[in-house]
Amino acid sequence: MAADLEAEVQAIDKSLLECSAEEIAVKWLQANDLRKEVYQHLAYYVPKIYCRGPNPVPQREDMLAQHVLLGPMEWYLCGEDSAFGFPKLEQANKPSHLCGRVFKVGEPTYSCRDCAVDPTCVLCMECFLGSIHREHRYRMTTSGGGGFCDCGDTEAWKEGPYCQKHELNTSETTEEEDPLVHLPEDMVARAYNIFAITFKYAVDILTWEKENELPGLEMSEKSDTYYCMLFNDEVHTYEQVIYTLQKAVNCTQKEAIGFATTVDRDGRRSVRYGDFQYCDQAKSVIVRNTSRQTKPLKVQVMHSSIVAHQSFGLKLLTWLGSVIGYSDGLRRILCQVGLQEGPDGENSSLVDKLMLYDSKLWKGARNVYHQLFMSSLLMDLKYKKLFAIRFARNYERLQSDFMKDDHDREFSIADLSIQIFTVPSLARMLITEENLMTTIIKTFMDHLRHRDIQGRFQFERYTALQAFKFRRVQSLILDLKYVLISKPTEWSDGLRHKFLEGFDAFLELLKCMQGMDPITRQVGQHIEMEPEWEAAFTLQMKLTLVISMMQDWCALDEKVLIEAYKKCLTVLMQCHSGFTDGEQPIVLSMCGHSVETIRYCVSQEKVSIHLPVSRLLAGLHVLLSKTEVAYKFPELLPLSELSPPMLIEHPLRCLVLCAQVHAGMWRRNGFSLVNQIYYYHNVKCRREMFDKDIVMLQTGVSMMDPNHFLMIMLSRFELYQIFSTPDYGKRFSTENTNKDVVQQNNTLIEEMLYLIIMIVGERFSLGIGQVNPTDEIKREIIHQLSIRPMAHSELVKALPEDENRETGMESVIEEVACFKKPGLTGRGLYELKPECARSFNLYFYHFSRAEQSKAEEAQRKLKRQNREDTALPPPALPPFCPLFASLVNLLQCDVMLCIMGTILQWAVEHNGYAWSESMLQRVLHLLGMALQEEKQHLENLSEENVVTFTFTQKISRPGEAPNNSPSILAMLETLQNAPHLEVHKDMIRWILKTFNTIKKLRESSSTSPVAETEGNIIEESSRDKDKAERKRKAEIARLRREKIMAQMSEMQRHFINENKELFQQTLEELDTSASGVHENSPVTSDAKLTALGPEQTRVAEHRQVVMCILCQEEQEVKVDSRAMVLAAFIQRSTVLSKNRNKITPDPG
Ligand SMILES: [Zn+2]
């Protein structure tokens, strides 16, 4: 049998080997109908070469195909033996200056951080080593496969687009020159013919769906030979496939592994060869065996000649790819053939057909034709553009196919978007002419149809299929990023129009996110199930860069900015239409001011962290100031339509939510909320979340009476009554015996003061304060290094990256830090320059709580080392831009003075009230900020303007009747000597000193600087000494505590290791909050105690307060108090029994 087969094979080989390429080609050259001739040839020979047995024999197939099939084609193309023809072509070719090397998986790629237009522009190793970029800052990555080298693409590099090798070609060719002029005319004609026939043959056979017929090819001999073809999917595991195959086709495990590996790599593999029935039998077993879990494995019984032609079809595509490598002219002809529309009009070109069939093709076939596209269409400047248009027009369909396809994106034609959209000129053309921005966004929205009643995205209760689709649809955001990554230098009216249309679509998208995943505070019981939150945050996180880039685009053109601002405002008003519906407005009044607002409690009603529309408007508002549009064209802006209370409402609610979470009011809402708050502040999200909420409050406050703002704020913090009613604070603290409630309230007040500090103090973004472009990043670095010296990588991690994955750190780091070289072990660290410590702000808004306390400790330590007082006064701040200038009045308005006065009063009468030192510390910081502000105003006083900032005067005035409270100044003087405020004395002294400086500044009508009084230095230093001793002891105690806590948290960390990232913040918080407790654990002597009987020891009855293991809330254990979760272990015991021999029957 085996011998027979071999003989047969040899016989066939012989007849095949007798074929002469020249003879066949000459016949073709004389043919009237070339197509018919070629097809007949293929129909006869292909099945004789391919698919002769159960296993492919690639070497033999390749050899024969070259001799019998490709040889004649090459001869026909060249008009002579290709051994002479191809070298001639190559010689005559004026090669393109593009490298275009297609990367294999794992191949190294290089990108220049100084010159690449965006991080997707990469070089192959050879080009990189021959380029100027090897001397620049570069980034090396390994390719995931599929991209190509951008060497020679002038649009990809700001400088040095060519390596030495590709530079050589640039002088001779111009981009407009038609490469066809370098080819003889008759060859051009022959190339058209043979390319058209072979390309069409390959496309037809690959997209062929019938099982027993062939496209335009007669089956020479219809034998009964079939394959049982198994296709790859991403659903079934290797093990499942291997197990099933062993059962279905009776193979060994080793064979099955071989099959499975090939299926995974190439996308399909025949697992049985024989007559139809024999193959069909295997198919049913496989289907039956795999249909139980999910959808069954895809198996098809295919006639051997179809498989043979498909194998050759792929071979042809590879062949075309290599032939066009000899000549740019041939490449252009192939592009033309590929994009030529067929008789069926739109989408009938060969390229379209392949693209639209992509998701139905197996992996191996996709790879082959994607490579051909990359080496042909994407390498030809003229056809790249035409292909981009085809791609954009089919975009929606391609993406929908991709959603249904179960292969990863790298195997999908949709993945070519990165090659097309990142070319700036193409991206701009596609936006302007094909409305690409709108198409991408609408396609995205179409795939996220699950909405709530208000039309917002809803991710709760997603089915597995929806979740799968959601993961896939995220890649569209990436496409949007690619399209926007290079910003236009010039705007045409068309571009403006289409960008704004895209902006409209984008606003629709954000509108579906505004207010999504609303939460309500859980009281009484814990939530039973953690609600879904990750999907919404994933979306927000992926969109963050896109939102920032949208703003960057708007900033580039005044007309676009104005229109975008109007559109955004309109959508925001739509989102909030009816936010006052059915609510009776309430009136708040304090210190002679009153304001109307709505009744709303964050702790009782729905609140959402997702407010992208508000935040986008905040961003655009800053741009109005940054670009000076607000001052140049105020009449074009809808500024009069702005309702400040409406603007601030939702961002304020969100910030109050954070404060309440921090105060422990939302413990019963579980971990999902903790995580959301964490990401809201996280470096990956904060730029378009937390930061913009602060900006929105700044925007609102700059347009309204600061007294009104503060009253609304007090009301949202649910603190209005405390500050508006005289003596309410005292009643509150005496009436509320519940320690938790008092503590909660204190935290809320602290948080509110912190928020005010941020609103007035955060002015380092361009457009808000009068700063330089690098000031913002410098300040971030200064504050990170204030915590401790850091390594480069640590610092990068703490800073936000832009769309080019740059932080901007390198350009400024030298100004603010010194690099300390590593010792023998360890890493080099950046250390803050001493003069930068002056810019340190204890209430820097990007500090986490843990970072803040670490920074405070480090800075105080530094001051002690320098033998300075330990006050950490607020730094002098840059002035606001005009649009935000009125914000400073927040510090000196009546309600603010009342809040400060009230808290100082509590501190003075410290026994009567519930108050905290952090509260006082924040008030002192605010006082310091106001004094800095006034001092700066006075120092920069010019002839024409009058200083309207008169804080010093206001704090010198005592309160009016009926309160008759002392002035703020007087209270500060009292507090200076209060024994219970030792820690804050330096700061109070600093305030009083600054107050005097300002007074002198005011008194001296001249602007000459006033020498600061340095009278009592000696007295201070002696006081410092015993203070230092006390601090040292405290420090030792603290270190000991910390060591114990470290051990505990190490155990926790180990436990939570799996969700490391999510819990990171929580752990830090635990560290700091826990280090304060467990100081005095009660010591009880347990000698001579009687448990039961008349002699029972009377134990002093003390309240037993236990911590709930679920919500970590303390509660007293009483019969009538609320239920809580306790863990207990119960065991039968004989400890108190008299008769230990008695056996108690088991009740169970
Ligand atoms: Zn290259």
Ligand SMILES: [Zn+2]
């Ligand atoms: Zn190159």
Ligand SMILES: [Zn+2]
């Ligand atoms: Zn460079």
